[in-house]
Amino acid sequence: xxxxxKTTERQVPxxxxxxxxxxxxxxxxPRTDIYETQDNVVLLVDMPGVASDGVxxxxxxxxxxxxxxxxxxxxENYGQVYAEYGAGDYERVFTLSEDIDRxxxxxxxxxxxxxxxxxxxAPAKARKIQLKMA
Amino acid sequence: xxxxxxxxxxxxxxxxxxxxxxxxxxxxxxxESRKGYHVSERSYxxxxxxxxxxxGVDTDKANxxxxxxxxxxxxxxxxxxxxxxxxxxxxxx
Numbered sequence: 553x554x555x556x557x558k559t560t561e562r563q564v565p566x567x568x569x570x571x572x573x574x575x576x577x578x579x580x581x582p583r584t585d586i587y588e589t590q591d592n593v594v595l596l597v598d599m600p601g602v603a604s605d606g607v608x609x610x611x612x613x614x615x616x617x618x619x620x621x622x623x624x625x626x627x628e629n630y631g632q633v634y635a636e637y638g639a640g641d642y643e644r645v646f647t648l649s650e651d652i653d654r655x656x657x658x659x660x661x662x663x664x665x666x667x668x669x670x671x672x673x674a675p676a677k678a679r680k681i682q683l684k685m686a
Numbered sequence: 687x688x689x690x691x692x693x694x695x696x697x698x699x700x701x702x703x704x705x706x707x708x709x710x711x712x713x714x715x716x717x718e719s720r721k722g723y724h725v726s727e728r729s730y731x732x733x734x735x736x737x738x739x740x741x742g743v744d745t746d747k748a749n750x751x752x753x754x755x756x757x758x759x760x761x762x763x764x765x766x767x768x769x770x771x772x773x774x775x776x777x778x779x
Contacts, residue, residue, distance in 0.1 A: 584727055584728070585723065586723065586724040586725040587720045587722065588720070588721045589721060596728060598728055599755075600688040600689065600755035600756050661754075663689075663690060663694075663754070664691065664754045665691040
């Protein structure tokens with residue numbers, strides 16, 4: 553049984569923006585699928601415990617940073633008997649290729665999975681350059 | 687229990703006097719044609735887990751909640767389990 557269990561994510565020290573973290577919670581790298589369709593590149597990011605208002609996506613130049621802050625799973629008047637996964641935050645950074653239509657990016661969080669749709673940019677139109685006669 | 691990407695209807699929680707069983711299936715989303723994968727780390731398929739329970743669980747008052755991909759099952763203890771054991775008087779001969 554134990555080998556069938558697959559943790560949702562692995563834990564790494566934060567190196568997202570080089571600054572120290574001020575929260576004393578574990579940070580996980582969420583498991584992700586990235587696939588391509590005719591028009592889009594789609595990211596599916598597993599972030600269980602994160603509500604839609606706990607997702608923070610930033611795009612700076614070509615760097616796409618995804619952060620998820622999970623709500624606390626502490627229950628009142630309960631003592632923990634057994635734990636198999638830890639509650640924590642999620643961080644992952646991707647570098648995008650240049651041909652993404654940055655204005656058309658869509659994101660939705662449902663059942664603990666973030667779905668990011670990155671539309672491919674239309675191929676740059678060929679431009680004819682007029683020569684001016686001197 | 688962390689179950690990201692599963693719909694509430696696809697989770698089945700059942701309870702007997704001895705065990706709590708959670709099973710379900712995570713279906714692949716196939717509404718679009720995929721040209722190719724760049725990263726594939728998430729998994730699909732069915733899962734099954736059965737957790738043996740201690741005695742003194744009030745199965746009638748069990749309660750399950752699924753929120754943001756995390757399933758929470760609450761199993762209240764029975765009144766007998768909450769009260770301290772019965773005291774037995776020791777008689778001298």
